Amino acid sequence: MQLRSIKLLEWDKAVHCLLYFFFIIFWGLKLETKKNHLRALLMVTIFFGLLLEIFQEILPFGRVFEWGDFIANAAGALIGFFILHLNKKKLH
Numbered sequence: 001m002q003l004r005s006i007k008l009l010e011w012d013k014a015v016h017c018l019l020y021f022f023f024i025i026f027w028g029l030k031l032e033t034k035k036n037h038l039r040a041l042l043m044v045t046i047f048f049g050l051l052l053e054i055f056q057e058i059l060p061f062g063r064v065f066e067w068g069d070f071i072a073n074a075a076g077a078l079i080g081f082f083i084l085h086l087n088k089k090k091l092h
Helices: 011-030 035-058 067-091
Strands: none
Touching: 011 035, 011 067, 035 067
């Protein structure tokens, strides 16, 4: 992987953040209210985001790994996790 500058203030980072936010919210609403399930969902979601970025770098589709995308993915997942964690008991 080539070292690139991290750009976090671009519109696509907001899209990444929102997609992972809704990804974890909607999937998390289907899980039981146990904390371990939500933590596992968070870890899987962050790993999934990293794996997708790695695949973009190694597969021949003209895409590249971007730390900014990964950070935006993880931030969206974390925000969704905390909101879900705080409100899950109220929803059930």
